[in-house]
Structure formats: structure tokens, C-alpha cells
Amino acid sequence: MTTPTSDHLMAGITARDVDTARLRVRVLERAAVGEEKGVVVFVHGNVSSSLFYQPTMLALDPAFRALALDLRGFGETERLPVDATRGLGDFADDVIAALDALGVERAHFVGWSMGGGVVMRIAIDNSHRVASLCLESPVSPYGFGGTRLDGSLLTPDAAGTGGGGANPDFVARLAANDTSDESPTSPRNVYRGTYVADASAIDNEDLWVHAMLTTATGEENYPGDATASESWPGFAPGTRGVLNTMAPTHCDLSGLVNIAPKPPITWIRGSADAIVSDASLFDLNHLGALGAIPGWPGADVAPAQPMVSQTRVVLERYAAGSPGLVDEVVFDGCGHSPHLERPSEFIAALHALLDRARAAGDA
Template structure:
């Protein structure tokens, strides 16, 4: 066990035909609980982030948190990005099947939001409700217009080539310092949470980030050359390429016949997912951070929030129930920044 467990949380390995998954539960978990909530973490993190949330839930709720492949204490298995996030969503389904959880309330954060939307498309029998926390757009990360269409055929500027190499190197080296803006601790403070947010568990959150397996088959993945600005396109391997719009599109949730309720929770100062995200290379180009930007007509920043809202509006128009909740002075990590408010919203949603 590389991760630090809070008192009241236990870990176990769940072996599935796909991978050996590290799974967290409360030590007092009851399999006959009234409701089951399955938590799916985001990119460069692990199930460790969910621990305070799991402990805050009443005894009537069984809480299960799954480490995705290559994260936390789960087995490192290559990620085939040509399948979008299906390697991850199929893994979650395999764990749920192995544990015989049945229809559960699924909570996905960031990358995990994309994973659970894909789970809804492929295994609706497992989904009683969805809660999307600072979720990736249904059209992936970067490279698309408001309607989800590609800005250019190869989705240049998205995927594995967009990761900062120094950040990746510091992840691989286990850097716990704050000496550089690209250290995991500095990235956590600048991007994962709102400015000035302080947590007694910050060292645990950094430990969780450092559990990420790096390399072309995992984080960040590979890249290919492009004739379009900024000169690279997605590859077919690794985590960031799973969200490239050439591989990923979960907007089809709007058209599925059975529509479990969807709660969308986000922070108002999220630095990662927004209509002007500084993790979107087109936004960095527009701001002059990356030279050679061809302009708004050819390379506009992705309107992520507008895309999410549009798909959820279509979902509701087709008979589904949705709700958008925005927490003030909150960044990318509502469950740890606004734990009481988030717990209240989640419990009201799954009751």
C-alpha cells in the first residue's frame, strides 16, 4: 500500500479479468446498505482524494472508491486511447461486477466524469444516478467548436503532447517540493483548488498525485506530428489521448432511452475545466503564452462549460433530470474544498 489511509478506511485488491484494482471502502461498510455510491477519481490523482467524503456519508450508504489502471495502488496496465476512456470505464464495470454492486450512484471527478459518462453509455444497468464533478466536456479536452465539431481533422494541440514535460518528470521523480511552478505541489495549489485554499491533508493529496504511472502507455501518453498549429496531434496510447476529441465523445448520453438523473457540480474558479481553461493550448495561444497562435477563427479556445450545459439540456429535453450546482470560491476539487456542501448535495440527489 503506497497510499496513506485515514482512520476508518480500508483498502483491498479486487482481481478482475481486466486488471487488479485497488478499492477503498469504509471499515464499517455493510453490503446490505440501502444505497451504494461508487467514486471515480480524476487525472493525476487516485481514490485517496475520496476518503473524507466517504467517511462523511451515513451508515445507510456503502461507499466504494476505485483506483483506475496506472493510478494509486491499482495494477499498471497500458491504456489504449483508441477506445477513448473505455479501458477505464470497462475497468470500473469489471470491479462493480466482481463486487456484485448492481445499480449504484456513480460519482466521477474530472477525467472520472468522462469515464462515468462512458459507463452510462455502455453499461446503463450499473447506473442509478450520475454525479459529475468538474467533469471533462462530453466532447473531450480541447480541439472542438461549441457544437463539438473538430477545429481541424487531427485535433491538433490535444492529447499526450500537451503535457508539460517538466511536470511529468517531477511526477516520475516523486517530487514533493514547491520549488518550481511545475512541481506537483505547485500544480495542486494553482490548479486543483481555489487560490488560498488550505487543507490539513495536502501531503496526502500530493502523495495521491505522485502515484500516477508515467510513460507513453499511461500518463501522459504519446503524440503524433501535425501540419496544424501547434505542430502535434493526439497519439493512440496513454491517458491524455483518451480525452482527445478524435477518440472521445460521450455526447450520446443525451439520446439514450433510459436516463438516470445527472447532477453536475463545479467550482466557479476552476482553472482546469472552463470556457477559458489555461490547460487548453488554444487559450494559451490566445494569451500569448504559446507563440504562433493562428487566431480565433482557426483555433478558438474550447467552450467547455457551454458544451457540457448544452448536452445536459438535450438530456433533460429527452426526459432526463439534471441539475447544475456551482460553488463559489471553489476550484477543481469541490469534494475537498466544499465538503459539507458537496455531501449535502450528493445525499439529496441520491435519496
């Protein structure tokens, strides 16, 4: 694997800041070689940055131009507040503004985790600009936590979701730029324990930890604010910051099923994903069932969110009557980061999606 230099870039990747109508955005690029087939835009997930996608950009078919953007409050993009009442809208609009500034009218989008929700939001609001969607371990279309299979709320205020759900020590260690492995809640150990299934098999761990540590912390960014709730575990979403953008009171991406035109979608996930799962270790209701959080009121009141099942139901509705429009790819034993854990298989699935889009005339 290519080793990053002191500026955290791998050979073949360039970085620049792009001024947009909304904010200043850091963009990584791997230029196309020869006649350009199209543009592929990579959108990272929560507590990460565009740096995570460098190996994938380098492995991409060289005829495609590859761009990876840092979302607001992550990486080297401007650290502006996040309005969570818009769901993932701030992030989606920032991406579109950056593409406008770069003169990119239409692209293939790859979104990882929270970034999967961002690219779904882009497709809902700007379907004419989306040639294809690759959803990598995406957040559920109904946000993170607090919902039943059909997306309905478990409590009116979505108790147990949003900014109050972050581990305070993890947030403090992000803010302190902690690179150690002395605590289970250090960013390095969170990466090892939840981002991937087998960290020992993946190169460049220091780079991935560095990318995590670029996260802006606080009530305006990560994790966001919270409000009190009469329901267990005693808090509900606020209106600011990253985790509240995915609270089900603010985030509903099920409108994806109604967009037109409908680009082809490939959904890639790992069977051992600890973060986006029907039994997520970041879902407080599931943690309550495990006894990790006291006072859990029981499965009738606070069941775990069926995240993967929700995504499957929505994508089945999206593809209704159109065989081949959606492809689900599952890597056995893989965690939350298929592009790092199964790089050759991931790029093969992405290339197959690009081929499908071109065959459909959507290059």
C-alpha cells in the same frame, strides 16, 4: 478532519486489491451501517487516485456503502497500458469489471474531472447499472480541447490535443516523485495553483500530493504519445495513454443523451475552476491567446474550447422534456475540487441526488 495514517488511509476506510477479468484493482471502502440503502462508487480524475475521495466517503450517509477505485496506471491499481483509441473505454470497463468481482450490480456513480467522463462512458455502455450520476467538474462530453460548441473539430487531426500537450517538466517531476515546491511545475504547485482555488484552506496537502505522485508516466500511461501535425501548435493526438483518451478524435460522450433508462444527474462545479472551463489554463488554444505559447493563429482558427458550455448543452438535451432530471450546482469561488473545497455543500448536493434517485425508485 481525520488524519491519514502512514499507509495513507483515514480511520474508517479500508483498502484491498481485487482481481478482475481485466486487471488487479485497488478498492477503498467505507462499509454501510445498518440496512444498506445502496452503493456509491467514486471515480477519481487525472493525476490523482482514490485517496482524494476519503473525506467524502467518510461524510456520506452511513447507510450507503462507499467504494472508491484506482483507475489503471493510478494509485495502487495494476499499471497496464491504456488504449486511447477506445476513448475512456478502458477505464470504464475496468470499473465495471471491479464491480462485477465485488458483486455490485447497480450503483450511484460520482466521477471527478476525467472520472466524470469515465462515469458518463459507463452510463452509455451500461445504463442499467447506473442509479444516478454525480458529475464533479467533469471533462466535456467532447473531450479536452480542439472543438467548437457543437463538438466539431477545429482541425481534422485535433491539433494541440492529447499526449503532446503535457508539460514535460511536470511529467518528469511526477516520475521523480518530487514533493517539493521549488518549481511552478512541481506536482505540489500544480495542485496549489490549479486543483483548488485556495490551497491554504484545505487540510492534508501531503496526502493529495502523494496521490498525484502515484501516476504511472510514459507513452502507455500519462501523458501518452503524440503525432506530428501541420496545424499549430505542431502536434496531434496519438493512440496510447491517458491524455489521448480525452482527445476529441477518440472521446465523444454526447451519446449520453440517448441512453435508457436515464438516471438523475447532478453536475457540480466551481466558478473558479482553472482546469475545466470555457477559458481553461490547460487548453493550448487559450494559452496561445494569452501569449503563453508562440505562433497562435488567432481566435478564428484556434479558439478556446467552451468546455462548460458544451456540458450544459449536452445535459440540456439529456433532460429535454424531463424537468428535474439534471441539476447544476455551482459553488462561487471554488476551483476544480469541490469535494475538497466545499465538503459540506458537496455532500449535501450528493445526498440530494441520492434522495432524488430513491424517490424515482432507482435506489
